[in-house]
Amino acid sequence: MPNTRVASAPISQLGASIEVQQLKRQFGTFEALRGIDFSLPAGRVLALLGPSGCGKSTLLKLLAGLDRPSSGSISLGGRLVADAKAFVPPQQRKLGMVFQDYALWPHMSVAGNVGFALRMQGLGGRELDLRVERVLQQVGLASMGKRAPSALSGGQQQRVALARAIVAQPALLLFDEPLSNLDRDLRESLCGEIGQLLREMGTTAVYVTHDHEEACAIADEVAVMFHGQIAQRSSAQQLWGAPAHIDVARFLKLGALLPAWHDGQTIGLAEANGSHTVATWPAAWLAPTGAAQTSAAQRVPGHVLVPEDAIRLTAVQAATNSAQEPKALVLPAQVVEQQYTSGRYRTRLQLVGAGPEHHVHAWTRERLSQAQGSVALQVDPAQMRWFAAQAA
Ligand SMILES: Nc1ncnc2c1ncn2[C@@H]1O[C@H](COP(=O)(O)OP(=O)(O)OP(=O)(O)O)[C@@H](O)[C@H]1O
Numbered sequence: 001m002p003n004t005r006v007a008s009a010p011i012s013q014l015g016a017s018i019e020v021q022q023l024k025r026q027f028g029t030f031e032a033l034r035g036i037d038f039s040l041p042a043g044r045v046l047a048l049l050g051p052s053g054c055g056k057s058t059l060l061k062l063l064a065g066l067d068r069p070s071s072g073s074i075s076l077g078g079r080l081v082a083d084a085k086a087f088v089p090p091q092q093r094k095l096g097m098v099f100q101d102y103a104l105w106p107h108m109s110v111a112g113n114v115g116f117a118l119r120m121q122g123l124g125g126r127e128l129d130l131r132v133e134r135v136l137q138q139v140g141l142a143s144m145g146k147r148a149p150s151a152l153s154g155g156q157q158q159r160v161a162l163a164r165a166i167v168a169q170p171a172l173l174l175f176d177e178p179l180s181n182l183d184r185d186l187r188e189s190l191c192g193e194i195g196q197l198l199r200e201m202g203t204t205a206v207y208v209t210h211d212h213e214e215a216c217a218i219a220d221e222v223a224v225m226f227h228g229q230i231a232q233r234s235s236a237q238q239l240w241g242a243p244a245h246i247d248v249a250r251f252l253k254l255g256a257l258l259p260a261w262h263d264g265q266t267i268g269l270a271e272a273n274g275s276h277t278v279a280t281w282p283a284a285w286l287a288p289t290g291a292a293q294t295s296a297a298q299r300v301p302g303h304v305l306v307p308e309d310a311i312r313l314t315a316v317q318a319a320t321n322s323a324q325e326p327k328a329l330v331l332p333a334q335v336v337e338q339q340y341t342s343g344r345y346r347t348r349l350q351l352v353g354a355g356p357e358h359h360v361h362a363w364t365r366e367r368l369s370q371a372q373g374s375v376a377l378q379v380d381p382a383q384m385r386w387f388a389a390q391a392a
Pocket residue numbers: 027032050051052053054055056057058059210
């Protein structure tokens with residue numbers, strides 16, 4: 001979208017706050033949402049992130065009023081819109097929606113699509129034309145109003161859908177995987193533009209995606225969902241730096257999750273059955289929040305997260321647990337394979353003396369051959385995190 005849009009952006013309004021309490025949605029005996037609680041202040045953007053089937057779209061539909069909760073409540077802007085008794089239909093919730101498949105009306109022009117909500121409000125003539133043209137300009141489609149949607153590219157069609165969603169100045173914008181039909185370059189640019197537009201507008205928004213880069217680029221806060229529940233809700237920085245749950249670390253692919261034990265003082269990398277400890281180090285070396293999860297007198301099984309960026313590769317002879325570098329964990333490893341990507345090698349390494357589950361990935365500039373034998377991993381323990389095994 002052109003930069004002129006920023007200077008001429010006329011819309012600046014505060015959106016509606018969202019308050020969701022103990023929200024559940026059952027389909028027969030299946031619980032698609034199992035007690036969702038969150039509140040979002042007005043003007044904030046929340047991304048719902050999670051694997052397929054975790055309940056993101058179900059939650060979005062309940063916020064939109066396209067479906068009713070089995071129990072629990074939703075309030076928008078302090079007004080109760082859904083609970084056991086109340087139900088406010090979508091057209092009275094002052095919201096705009098953008099879907100994955102654009103959902104444009106093919107028999108209407110671009111301007112006809114964009115102006116539809118305003119015409120429903122009784123607006124017409126010059127004022128309608130001006131509002132539509134202004135919004136088309138905002139989404140980078142100035143002077144395309146007369147075209148048919150079928151005469152536009154996928155990215156342009158999604159801009160029309162965006163213009164249609166924002167033209168009536170909604171208090172809440174809901175996005176359901178809006179970029180997943182577009183190619184990667186377009187996804188990246190449109191993602192940045194939507195984020196900028198949302199910040200300019202000050203509208204509250206909920207954005208469903210299974211792409212963590214998209215979620216982090218657009219949203220102030222990210223809620224990661226699994227099996228109908230929110231596992232963690234925080235800023236993107238916190239999500240990456242302090243995943244609260246092993247499933248979050250796994251979903252975000254934050255690094256290797258190595259079987260380990262923790263006895264309150266020491267952490268040991270161990271075989272899954274606990275039979276053979278490969279290496280130990282003081283638990284205090286880990287980030288405090290990671291170690292704080294366990295204060296046991298006996299060994300508790302779990303996993304240690306080793307982010308790829310926490311690992312440096314050195315020659316075996318150069319690597320020692322020296323007094324100069326007391327908090328560097330040194331582990332001998334064997335190169336298994338390397339893949340060249342984006343100017344670096346992603347290198348898969350097997351820890352020496354450990355089972356197949358004890359492998360990690362690290363990045364190197366050089367090509368290493370298996371014939372070079374062992375290398376040493378220098379791991380920064382401050383970047384590692386401990387996750388105790390969950391009770392069955
Ligand atoms: N109308 C329905 N009847 C029965 N089950 C449903 C219905 N709608 C959703 N579900 C189930 O609820 C679960 C959550 O679905 P939902 O569409 O919310 O997932 P999602 O996280 O949005 O997934 P995706 O990323 O694949 O769109 C899924 O197991 C789905 O099969």
